[in-house]
Amino acid sequence: MIELIGLERVEEGAVEQLLDRAFGADRHGRTAYRLRAGVRALPGASLAAIENDALLGTIQLWPVLFSGDDGRKIALILVGPVAVVPERQRDGIGRQLVAGALARVPDEPLMLIGDPEYYGRFFGFDAARTGRWRLPGPVERHRLLARGDGVPAGEGSIGPDTSRRV
DSSP states (O other): OOEEEEGGGSOHHHHHHHHHHHHOGGGGGSHHHHHTTTOOOOTTTSEEEEETTEEEEEEEEEEEEEEETTSOEEEEEEEEEEEEOGGGTTSSHHHHHHHHHHHTSTTSOEEEESOHHHHHHHHOOBSTTTTTEEOSSOOOGGGEEEESTTOOOSSEEEEEOGGGOO
């Protein structure tokens, strides 16, 4: 039986090995990594999937900040990465991780970079308000998704929220 536990209970090296297996060792150059620079994943909301003492998957949530061109500052949570060991992908573990993490931040405005069909269908994310956001690197616009009442629309940049270091 799969158990979801706080990611802070898992050894960091094991998490990094899982991420390398799921995404490749070159993953650090992606735009999502620039959004997390200098901050730590949110404890309690970032989760690991464990079965028989084996790490099967992880999800990490990160504090980010929308800085609007109009002066607004809006805290958001970046969802991801969601990683599952290759031999257990398609077993629903990723969906369990996402659902478990989102349940821990029910009223927060959320964003992610991911598959719009998957995250829209199962979790209600869409690109309706993200079209004029600037990120610290390239992104396919249709994959820049958000969810929640507090998600800002309009022009602005997204970056790490260093005021919410944990």
